[in-house]
Amino acid sequence: MDDISGSAQPSGTASARAHSNIALAKYWGKRDVEFNIPAVGSISVTLEGLHTETTVSFDPALGRDELFLGDVEAPSDRVSAVLDLVRHLGDITAFARVTSHNNFPTGAGLASSASGFAALVVAACGAAGVDATPRELSILARRGSASAARSLFGGYVELHSAATSDESYAEQLLEGAAWPLSVVVAITDVAQKTVSSTVGMQATSASSPFYGAWVSTAGTELALVRDAITQRDFATLGERTEHSCLALHSLMFTTQPPLIYWNSATVALIHAVRELRASGLPAYFTIDAGPQVKVLCQPQDAEAVAAALADVDGVIETRISALGGGAHLLTSPAHGARK
Numbered sequence: 001m002d003d004i005s006g007s008a009q010p011s012g013t014a015s016a017r018a019h020s021n022i023a024l025a026k027y028w029g030k031r032d033v034e035f036n037i038p039a040v041g042s043i044s045v046t047l048e049g050l051h052t053e054t055t056v057s058f059d060p061a062l063g064r065d066e067l068f069l070g071d072v073e074a075p076s077d078r079v080s081a082v083l084d085l086v087r088h089l090g091d092i093t094a095f096a097r098v099t100s101h102n103n104f105p106t107g108a109g110l111a112s113s114a115s116g117f118a119a120l121v122v123a124a125c126g127a128a129g130v131d132a133t134p135r136e137l138s139i140l141a142r143r144g145s146a147s148a149a150r151s152l153f154g155g156y157v158e159l160h161s162a163a164t165s166d167e168s169y170a171e172q173l174l175e176g177a178a179w180p181l182s183v184v185v186a187i188t189d190v191a192q193k194t195v196s197s198t199v200g201m202q203a204t205s206a207s208s209p210f211y212g213a214w215v216s217t218a219g220t221e222l223a224l225v226r227d228a229i230t231q232r233d234f235a236t237l238g239e240r241t242e243h244s245c246l247a248l249h250s251l252m253f254t255t256q257p258p259l260i261y262w263n264s265a266t267v268a269l270i271h272a273v274r275e276l277r278a279s280g281l282p283a284y285f286t287i288d289a290g291p292q293v294k295v296l297c298q299p300q301d302a303e304a305v306a307a308a309l310a311d312v313d314g315v316i317e318t319r320i321s322a323l324g325g326g327a328h329l330l331t332s333p334a335h336g337a338r339k
């Protein structure tokens with residue numbers, strides 16, 4: 001298991017890195033809005049190639065929390081709410097300066113909130129001297145953004161839905177090295193999405209006639225994905241991944257007003273992946289709340305998949321990612337660098 005616990009001694013400042021993740025069995029909808037408990041469990045892979053680095057400094061001289069994304073100040077109630085939880089655990093009152101950098105476009109369906117909140121809780125706990133377990137850190141990250149709970153861990157990760165906040169945590173199912181797959185990300189638009197996941201999923205639960213079926217079939221779908229991972233059954237994992245993606249987007253299409261995150265390149269990429277498969281190259285697509293397409297494949301096929309996707313009209317960039325590790329502190333004056 002990755003060592004992701006925070007430093008036991010408060011240093012006031014700490015930095016952390018967390019990788020993005022992509023869900024194979026998707027989360028959409030909330031069981032509890034206040035505690036941000038997902039209505040369904042989800043299973044993801046952590047992506048080595050996409051990460052956020054965040055530094056948190058608790059500073060008694062500050063009159064409010066300050067958040068900088070890149071060089072741009074971006075105040076966030078959600079970030080302050082998570083910092084409040086950490087302040088409570090660390091018994092501190094100081095506000096924090098938070099600086100955060102992504103190595104990928106923010107807010108366009110590449111799960112910046114996942115890597116962002118995972119890096120935030122690890123850095124904040126390190127800076128506040130909160131000695132949290134990986135499970136506790138995943139619960140804290142979930143309060144910021146449910147998919148972030150999964151970015152605390154590397155490889156294959158499951159986030160549980162549960163009746164209480166303490167039981168809705170993420171855990172690693174399998175290390176990435178135990179079954180090294182690749183994900184090719186095809187970026188089709190770098191603009192911020194117009195409807196956030198949080199807002200979109202609340203609209204879906206309120207208006208899609210299919211939402212009840214989504215929740216009631218989730219347990220069966222999760223078990224199929226979990227079993228495919230246990231058995232290293234790539235074809236079944238890919239088929240269930242595409243099914244979960246298309247079920248999610250069917251929910252989005254039937255939300256009122258409809259949520260259509262796809263653009264024409266998204267659709268063309270779906271067909272391109274199906275053609276690759278028909279030609280004998282095993283590759284499977286998945287898409288979150290944005291127009292980018294992520295394609296699951298075996299490492300020896302990743303270059304060929306990326307080349308085929310790069311040829312699709314409207315694709316701006318492709319990136320190949322291996323499976324990554326869990327969130328971790330980058331610096332800790334009390335302990336030195338930690339992995």
Ligand code: DP6
Nearest residue numbers: 023026027145146147197198288289
């Ligand atoms: C489509 O985790 O961003 O990516 O908990 O409201 O912050 P909040 O939502 P978020 O939703 C992710 C939705 C998804 C599917 C998934 O990652 O499981």
